[in-house]
Amino acid sequence: MNYSNFIKIKKVSVIVTIACLFYEVGFSQNTDGVRLVKLDEVIQLGIQNNNQLKMANTDVATANENLSQSHIAKAPVIGLNMAYNYIGNPKVFEGFYEKNTTIDYYHHQGSAGIFGSMPLYYGGAINNQIEKQQLIVNMQESVAKMTEAEIKQTITTQFFTLEKLYKQIEVTKQNILNTDLRIKQLQSRVANGQNLKSDLLRTELQKSNFEVAVFRSSNSIELISNYLDILTGLPTNTKLKPVLDGILIPKAEVSLEESLADAYENRYEIKRSEINVKIAESSLDITRSGFKPYINANLLFNTQYPAQWPNYTDNILNYWAAGVSLGWDISSFYNLKHRTNADQLQIDKSNIALEATKDVINQDVKAAYVRFMESVRNITTFKKDVDLALSNYKIVKSRYDNDFALISDIVDAELQLNEAKISLNNANIEAIIQYYSLQYAMGKL
Numbered sequence: 001m002n003y004s005n006f007i008k009i010k011k012v013s014v015i016v017t018i019a020c021l022f023y024e025v026g027f028s029q030n031t032d033g034v035r036l037v038k039l040d041e042v043i044q045l046g047i048q049n050n051n052q053l054k055m056a057n058t059d060v061a062t063a064n065e066n067l068s069q070s071h072i073a074k075a076p077v078i079g080l081n082m083a084y085n086y087i088g089n090p091k092v093f094e095g096f097y098e099k100n101t102t103i104d105y106y107h108h109q110g111s112a113g114i115f116g117s118m119p120l121y122y123g124g125a126i127n128n129q130i131e132k133q134q135l136i137v138n139m140q141e142s143v144a145k146m147t148e149a150e151i152k153q154t155i156t157t158q159f160f161t162l163e164k165l166y167k168q169i170e171v172t173k174q175n176i177l178n179t180d181l182r183i184k185q186l187q188s189r190v191a192n193g194q195n196l197k198s199d200l201l202r203t204e205l206q207k208s209n210f211e212v213a214v215f216r217s218s219n220s221i222e223l224i225s226n227y228l229d230i231l232t233g234l235p236t237n238t239k240l241k242p243v244l245d246g247i248l249i250p251k252a253e254v255s256l257e258e259s260l261a262d263a264y265e266n267r268y269e270i271k272r273s274e275i276n277v278k279i280a281e282s283s284l285d286i287t288r289s290g291f292k293p294y295i296n297a298n299l300l301f302n303t304q305y306p307a308q309w310p311n312y313t314d315n316i317l318n319y320w321a322a323g324v325s326l327g328w329d330i331s332s333f334y335n336l337k338h339r340t341n342a343d344q345l346q347i348d349k350s351n352i353a354l355e356a357t358k359d360v361i362n363q364d365v366k367a368a369y370v371r372f373m374e375s376v377r378n379i380t381t382f383k384k385d386v387d388l389a390l391s392n393y394k395i396v397k398s399r400y401d402n403d404f405a406l407i408s409d410i411v412d413a414e415l416q417l418n419e420a421k422i423s424l425n426n427a428n429i430e431a432i433i434q435y436y437s438l439q440y441a442m443g444k445l
Helices: 003-029 039-049 051-074 125-191 197-232 256-266 268-291 337-401 407-441
Strands: 034-038 077-086 091-094 099-102 108-121 239-243 294-305 317-327
Touching (some): 125 197, 337 407
Antiparallel strands (some): 091 099
16 A cells, blocks of 8 residues: 555544544534433323323213212202292083183182102112212223323333434444545545445445435434324424433343233223123112112192182192102013123123233233343343454454455444444343333333
């Protein structure tokens, strides 16, 4: 190699290396138009502002209002009625309209009454209806908790996916800078006839591919940020950048048996299925209450003016009454037979649905556990890949510096090293994502 050309190449290498350092510092500190967020922050925003969760909480409030309404069935019914009539002079006919006599009648007639009724016994229907409504409240609460857990899971996955993309861009931009260095070197070597132009074109093509990868990752960041904006209630088009302070790569310290036990105890899907069974049983109890009689206590006060007609006197008649009424729909003994059978079938169906839910959760936990263990093991594998790629790069660089390797060889070695770093970073982030997925499957998120 010509000594003067060698010196020029070394100078270019130093300049580009210094530029790389400044570029990396600028990239890590440039947060213009980007909102830095932590995981706890976006989760809290999601709980506060997510519209799906707001609707679920509204359903809980509605169910509680319906529960309060069902308690009113135990309260007495109180009513007031009043009436006023103007009565014209009546005629009394003899025979078949042969003769009539007009009676000078008192034209004004009025009455008023107050009545009350108190349910004493309705075959347990009122208590069963209150119990059923309480179960519906519990059901809506479990749905709200499920919605909250799903939102946490979605936010967590998207949060770490963002971090993965930012790291990919960071490494890929380093690839671009390194490729720029190689292109400058190749341009000089091609001009001196030391390399073929195809080597230069191949390196420029690699740079173009890197730029396309950065462009795609940047678009993905925009889309995921917008999705997180919707989930958390932030202004749309707010670009987010994760901050991973205090978040460590989890270790494989859980067992499948413990994970399944936690899932059966904590997952709201199981609790909801259990409530569905109780609701079906409550519906059967309400139907069976139709076989029983119902008893009411009644109270009445009435006033009437004039006291009677036609032989009335100009006076007021007042009276009150108190008593007990009994009602019994005898036809219910054959009318409710099929409804009772249908309620029993619904109970059986709800029990089957409960077992099916347990099967689904069993599969979810096993899948999450296997993926988590796999992601933890992948970290070890990719660490070895980075070490091997680094060793290979050092060897190739030493050979290249001594003119025993082509520039395409060192470019390939650099690519392998950077790809290994990207894979290791993705493996670290994936382990965190799978850890939170397992926590969700266990009902602990």
